[in-house]
Amino acid sequence: MSEVELVVVQQRYEITEATHSGVACRSICNLARGLGFSETALEKLARLVTECATHLLRSEAHGELLVRPLAETKVPGALRYGVEVLSINSGPGAADMQARLSQLKRWSDELDVWTAPGHGPVLRFVLWNRPTRPEEAPVTDARVLYGVVNLPLRGEFVSGDAWSCHADDDNFTVLIADGLGHGPMANRAATEAAKILKASGAAPLESIVDCAHHALRSTVGAAVGVARFPICEREESQVKFAGIGNVAASVWAEMSHKHLASHDGVIGQAYRRVQQFQVPCAKGALIVLHSDGLVSRWDLSRYPGLAVHHPALVAAVLYRDYARGHDDVTVFVARAHPVR
Template sequence: MEIVIAVPVADPSQVSETRRIAATLAKERGFSSEELGRVSIVASELATNLIKHGGGGELLLGEFDDASGTGIECISVDKGRGIRDIEASLKDGFSTAGSAGQGLGAIRRQSHAFDIYSQIGTGTAVLARMKTGKLGSPSDTRSAWGAVSVPKIGETACGDGWHVVAFGRGETVMVVDGLGHGSLAAEAALAATRIFEKYSALPLPEIIERTHQGLRPTRGAAVAVARIDRVARIVEFVGVGNIAGSIISSTSVKKMVSHNGTAGHIARKIQAFSYPYEGSGLLVMHSDGIGTAWTMDRYPGLISRHPSLISAVLYRDYNRGRDDATVVTVNGSIA
């Protein structure tokens, strides 16, 4: 359950703040002085690019912990003019702003994982992941899952939560939205994720039932759990409240069914649904801080990008701005 710090970047004076936050996160993760330098370079270049090329935007700073390892994740998102030739923009010396043209190239060189998605007239999202240890080829776009979870503007505690547990055939995923926002909502979300960590191997209705009982001392939450089976190519889903879940393939989009209620207070019907999928089988779950009108048709090629990058693009374009916002994406095609 990693919470992301969303730093607005619209002015050169904010570049140093993003660099400081990123370096602090890395230091807490045990990065060496040399590694902290890499993180600072990446954060500075991403923030600078937001100003020069994106007309301002947000830098999403957080941690990651998955099968690819653990470390710091930085994602820049903007709604600027977009990049016409991504391959050319990654070469040193290329610039459309009269600068030295080393921004994206420097970011890629200093990262263990790098990915980018851009559309003309819509904007750009750039992902950089950094770990401790030696740099390898920064081409890892094969992580099984990624997420963005951001508190409501003005809050430091996030009332949303999420967690992923891998098992032999796939992953089990929880997304929870504590009622309201702020510290009491965060307490409910944290309680739900702790219950999930303990009982994630149980059948999904039992996980939800235990969560419902365990949240009675709290203000309650909307909660959903999904289990993606990569061998059988099936997603099982159980939800109480307004956590949205969708399965996206190259040929279809399936919206999954969640029953009304609030875990911890009223959960009259706890029912599992199974959904077969083909191809990539992208699973997207999000809290109601994200609008539901999105469609992958708007984003040609996005389905094949890094799951964290997909989550960030949906956050950028559909964040309602008045609540905590969480998007979790799982790629069902990765063995």
């Protein structure tokens, strides 16, 4: 997906009282209208958002909706737009979820839900502005399944973190950046770093970090991490990572959790050296990158069955349960060589 092209801003709607549902619904439909959704698609979207919000309100827990515009490039050269909604329930679990799934499935183009006893359910749905035509095929990077949460510190309008991704025929590369401090200055540093991938996405990871350093000289600076893994399906491959500053990267599988190291320094200011590390990555493993807005001691084994769901649900749960709450936060999760 060429999401670098689109201003990737995720919106967050807290759903704690009845009036929040209408506000979220209107605002999300406005976003979709701007992306060229038909009246029929808007109607479905409104029903889906209302259904999710009603469910969050009924569970009497803290609930929120995270909304992100999607852009998917199709061969030959066509583009379609979508809206992704993550519905995040912090409650102890809700029994009526399953009963409503068939209805939600009918209204949405993509739907995935994770529920487990004792855990609040998380749900992801996507609606597109048009269906795929038979002659269209997804470009390479659309073959990589990933999800992301990128939100500003509460009270700020822009996130001091940013991310971007790039794919060629062989590899998928993702960059996340955490600008120093918060607000517009941090946002500028982080987004400048994210733009680097567009120009040099296939370059060696060390040179991407070096390029970011030059580009960020006139900014407050940022922590930057870049990871790369092969797109083609293999039993096992390597995930490569190069990072400067407090950006965490790891490869999570049921039996192992391997961390990739990042060196000290600030991109745009100073660092001693950048070094690429790599760890093996089995088929189906999760590649997780996050800013220090998330604590580093998360544990996915607490969540039965979650790791096989859409990576956006994994990112949503990590955000819900491990965000520090006093910083911008970015969590990127991709699945290595999924069968799609």
